[in-house]
Amino acid sequence: KNEVEQSPQNLTAQEGEFITINCSYSVGISALHWLQQHPGGGIVSLFMLSSGKKKHGRLIATINIQEKHSSLHITASHPRDSAVYICAAPDDKIIFGKGTRLHILP
């Protein structure tokens, strides 16, 4: 069993829809990392959060350390949001989820 589990694995939605990606982890961590990997392969750090909620533009990330669960939300989704979203538990060696492949249709 992977120590960091993401759901769903794949998600296709229409432009404008509200998107939620979930991440559950079994390791003991003090913070969680959300990453975005574009179709071209580049990786961008979206958030690192240890409690509560963070917002950046249309992206919102929440975390509940006690329940070991985090969510990434995208409001008013757009085709350019199409990417793989990865949650990761940073420690000495970061443990990655398998990623959620998001495809937003115009």
Next chain:
Amino acid sequence: NAGVMQNPRHLVRRRGQEARLRCSPMKGHSHVYWYRQLPEEGLKFMVYLQKENIIDESGMPKERFSAEFPKEGPSILRIQQVVRGDSAAYFCASSPRRGYEQYFGPGTRLTVT
């Protein structure tokens, strides 16, 4: 402040040759991490280094692979006698301290022919 730099961006090697991948961390970052992404798979940790020290190399194959982060210059991931299975994207990331947010480089795509 330049981001994490990796070069080359694309590298083609024949079986049996050596591959050297370079990573220059962000200014002020002394912690470097290397990850490998095989085609159609997720990211996997390889090695974590701090200046002149290997902190954790548990994700790196014992043979043919080595990594260093010298006092001066970039971190180097070296793959000797490459095989087709080494074809992958290799990403490095850096952080200012252990456990802090990591910033990723653009990756080096290694193709072994």
